[in-house]
Amino acid sequence: MDSAVQVTGTRQRQAWQDGVLPPVEKVRDGLWSIPVPIPDNPLRYTLIYAFELPDGVALVDAGWDAEDSWLALVAGLRTAGYEPADVRAVLVTHMHPDHFGLAGRVREASGAWIGMHEADAAQVRPDDALTDSITRRAAAQLTDAGAPRDVVGEPHGLSRAHLLEDGAEVLIADHDRIDLPGWDLRAVWTPGHTPGHLCFHEREHGLLLSGDHVLPRISPNISLYPGQLGDPLGRYLDSLRAVGEIDADEVLPAHEYRFRGLDARVASLLEHHGERLAEVERAVAANPGSTGWDVTTRLHWSRPFATLSQFLKRHALRESLAHLVLLETHGRLRASDEKITRWFAANGRT
Structure with a gap:
């Protein structure tokens, strides 16, 4: 605190x-x-x-x-x-x-x-x-x-x-x-x-x-x-x-x-959220074409991600998606138009 x-x-x-x-x-x-x-x-x-x-x-x-x-x-x-x-x-x-x-x-x-x-x-x-x-x-x-x-x-x-x-x-x-x-x-x-x-x-x-x-x-x-x-x-x-x-x-x-x-x-x-947004952006830049799930598994959580319950994993994914959407709104990332959405740096190539 x-x-x-x-x-x-x-x-x-x-x-x-x-x-x-x-x-x-x-x-x-x-x-x-x-x-x-x-x-x-x-x-x-x-x-x-x-x-x-x-x-x-x-x-x-x-x-x-x-x-x-x-x-x-x-x-x-x-x-x-x-x-x-x-x-x-x-x-x-x-x-x-x-x-x-x-x-x-x-x-x-x-x-x-x-x-x-x-x-x-x-x-x-x-x-x-x-x-x-x-x-x-x-x-x-x-x-x-x-x-x-x-x-x-x-x-x-x-x-x-x-x-x-x-x-x-x-x-x-x-x-x-x-x-x-x-x-x-x-x-x-x-x-x-x-x-x-x-x-x-x-x-x-x-x-x-x-x-x-x-x-x-x-x-x-x-x-x-x-x-x-x-x-x-x-x-x-x-x-x-x-x-x-x-x-x-x-x-x-x-x-x-x-x-x-x-x-x-x-x-x-x-x-805190500024740091988290930067972490999400780095995760996408290092792995272009990541899904929201891919990004979620690569982020730091209060407990090891693999140990979370399925309920908490769903919450974690939706929290990651909120950060991805804000980065897209700010022109930092872009989402692909596919059935399974993939994420890229805004100036990167698919």
């Missing part, structure tokens, strides 16, 4: 290092941090934030849809002095199931309204035709990128268990002020990790609830995925630069731990 980034969630970081769930904490008067576990996932938990209101609480995110996760959310609310029936709103940072999975159950328990950016809300509404189309396109994308059959595997899309029945009632746009009495909370649209990822800026207290957009230690996965953003990494980097200009005394992320030094962390993430 960058030396200019100061950890403020010290108990959260200690829990992260110890491999245990951190405590429920009062972050500010009237604002609570509630960890909700993610079953069988290296991220281990999502940090849910509860804003106290005159007549209950509003949540930012809800957690994974599993019984242990629900029980942790209920216990956290009770520590803060509330019950699930007291929830008035769930503001969803983005469409991934560790963030919105329990939103429907919270709504059933309380009648709370659910708010999301429309770009993500469209992805989680139950629509069998859309889901089937995305599933087929996802498998075709991996095949076109040169992935082996065992990595492509069976068609895999968003499980119906991870769809939000009846959708979100409130669509939140960039700069919208959220109607939470006692709080000056505004939405910041930060596409990249997902098309509709939202951060929330509480201006009076100088807080940025950053979702997965800015984390203290790791970089969020930025993947090229069918039916979503055409240049997700480019959009992510633009969103990072915009967020880096926000005046925030403390960052409250959805994973890991709270910290100060938003501008330094943004600079570190921009540097």
